[in-house]
Amino acid sequence: MKLSEVVRIVDGTVLCGEDNLEREVLLGFASDLMSDVLTLLADDILLITGLSNNQAIRTAEMSDILQILFVRNKKPTKTMLDLAQEHGITVITTPYSMFKSSGLLFSNGLKPVY
Secondary structure, three states: OEHHHHHHHOOOEEEEOHHHOOOEOOEEEEOOOHHHHOOOOOOOEEEEEOOOOHHHHHHHHHOOOOEEEEOOOOOOOHHHHHHHHHOOOEEEEOOOOHHHHHHHHHHOOOEEOO
């Protein structure tokens, strides 16, 4: 699934990384526990989270995750967006809950990590 499709499915807004919307994501992982994210070994993951702080960006960067979907209208700070931009991470926000976002993406073909 292309990131542009993710944005469309969840009525998302791209906050940085607009030039990466043709990038493919194969798997989705929803969590607010960044320690769980650090255990992931797969590539091409969309991180779905409500944790809107620098730790989410840093964890994604350490886990080689290049796209984050912030749920519940969470608004990353300028510092977070600058950090994401620096590491080539696309940041999207949606008004939907984590449950609804995950369900919509799964029903449209995004596979779970496990």
